[in-house]
Amino acid sequence: MQWQLQDAKNQLSSVVKRATDEGPQIISVRGRPAAIVLSMEEYHRLTKPKTRLTDFFKNSPFRELELDLERNQDVPREVEL
Template identity: 55%
Template sequence: MCWQLQEAKNKLSEVIQAAQKSGPQAITVRGRETAVILSAEDYRRLTMKSGSLVSFFQASPWAEVELDLTRSKDVGRDIEL
């Protein structure tokens, strides 16, 4: 649901309950979404670390692809200045 800032301020308890029951609640200022109220559970789930970057890449379907990482011996071209 979307709440105007003034309404959200007046009904903060209701906004928090809605976030716990129905999910994130957007707050608008002059018709533009500017903030979101989350339940503590949703926040923990979003910010929880779920492994290392190395394990993420190891689990990738591209982990077995061989890449040619050798550097080119080309020195470039001569340019007259």
């Protein structure tokens, strides 16, 4: 459902309840979609990482590479500000 901003402000509890029960609620400003209200469940589903970082690195094709992680000891360049 789409709500005008003023209506959404006046009926915030209805907007939140509908987001929880029915799905995302679009809020428009001057007739153009501007924001969306999601249930926490939907928000978590959308923001949950698809792969754990540790699994990503374990499955990386570069996992067997030997990396040179030693810090370069060269003198830093002078920068003119």
